[in-house]
Amino acid sequence: MRYQGRIYRPPSEADAYILQATIGCSWNKCTYCDMYRDKQFAVRPLADTLADVAAAGVEYGASVHKVFVADGDALVLDLAHWRAILAACRTAFPSLRRVSCYAMASNVLAKSADELRELRQLGLDLLYIGPESGDDVTLKKIAKGSTAADHVAAAQAAHTAGMKLSVIFLLGAGGIERSEAHARASAELATAMDPRFLSALTLTVVPGTPIARAEAKGLFTLPDIPTTLRELRTFVAHAAPTDAIFRTNHASNRLVLGGRLPRDRATILQAIDGALDGSVPLRPEWQRGL
Numbered sequence: 001m002r003y004q005g006r007i008y009r010p011p012s013e014a015d016a017y018i019l020q021a022t023i024g025c026s027w028n029k030c031t032y033c034d035m036y037r038d039k040q041f042a043v044r045p046l047a048d049t050l051a052d053v054a055a056a057g058v059e060y061g062a063s064v065h066k067v068f069v070a071d072g073d074a075l076v077l078d079l080a081h082w083r084a085i086l087a088a089c090r091t092a093f094p095s096l097r098r099v100s101c102y103a104m105a106s107n108v109l110a111k112s113a114d115e116l117r118e119l120r121q122l123g124l125d126l127l128y129i130g131p132e133s134g135d136d137v138t139l140k141k142i143a144k145g146s147t148a149a150d151h152v153a154a155a156q157a158a159h160t161a162g163m164k165l166s167v168i169f170l171l172g173a174g175g176i177e178r179s180e181a182h183a184r185a186s187a188e189l190a191t192a193m194d195p196r197f198l199s200a201l202t203l204t205v206v207p208g209t210p211i212a213r214a215e216a217k218g219l220f221t222l223p224d225i226p227t228t229l230r231e232l233r234t235f236v237a238h239a240a241p242t243d244a245i246f247r248t249n250h251a252s253n254r255l256v257l258g259g260r261l262p263r264d265r266a267t268i269l270q271a272i273d274g275a276l277d278g279s280v281p282l283r284p285e286w287q288r289g290l
């Protein structure tokens with residue numbers, strides 16, 4: 001398979017075939033993100049993408065159950081690309097159960113209800129959306145490009161089309177100043193977006209990013225470990241989706257949790273309280289990743 005640059009995928013797509021259909025992220029402005037800074041956004045030539053699907057079909061065929069379409073916000077692709085890619089995947093991978101991709105709220109809102117429904121019918125059934133925060137002050141500071149209300153509208157459009165959502169929040173994104181507001185508003189947004197899958201990651205300030213420059217100027221302060229755990233606690237205590245699988249299994253997190261929200265809220269809060277009082281060990285810093 002041919003890949004350009006570093007490739008990222010959610011932890012739950014570790015067993016998926018990753019198909020690179022775009023290069024980089026069409027937005028590429030979030031202040032904390034360095035994933036695609038080395039890439040100029042481009043749509044890969046469709047013939048190249050389809051050739052990769054065909055080659056993967058020959059090599060892996062029926063062993064592929066999941067396809068993750070990369071890079072950063074592959075939902076930005078137009079319908080002509082998606083139709084061809086999804087048809088090729090169905091042909092190449094006869095056991096295919098799910099196709100997913102990263103999406104920004106703006107990618108979802110740029111598509112009509114009919115287009116989203118067609119994508120779902122053709123096999124695109126899971127969107128990973130990372131609002132990171134439900135706090136509009138934080139969203140503006142991190143240059144997410146969309147508000148909490150935009151994310152709610154995007155989630156409603158995806159639900160109407162029959163797509164599942166995996167929604168990601170970023171502990172620490174509001175800095176020390178917005179810590180509590182960020183956690184509470186993120187819980188509210190998680191409730192309103194009502195995803196099937198919900199996760200929290202922890203912000204790492206990566207050298208060279210705008211947020212690192214803000215930190216160097218004293219304009220941003222990353223919350224310390226107890227404050228980050230309290231953010232997580234507030235988030236878990238207040239998030240009330242219908243029935244979401246909640247995970248903090250990303251490498252960036254110090255405390256790995258799993259369960260369903262709201263069903264397992266009390267157990268998850270107990271684990272967070274254990275981490276706060278030192279009785280539950282945290283992942284050592286050297287084991288953390290981005």
Ligand code: SF4
Binds near residue numbers: 027036
């Ligand atoms: S939308 Fe995602 S990939 Fe693009 S800059 Fe923001 S965090 Fe990075």
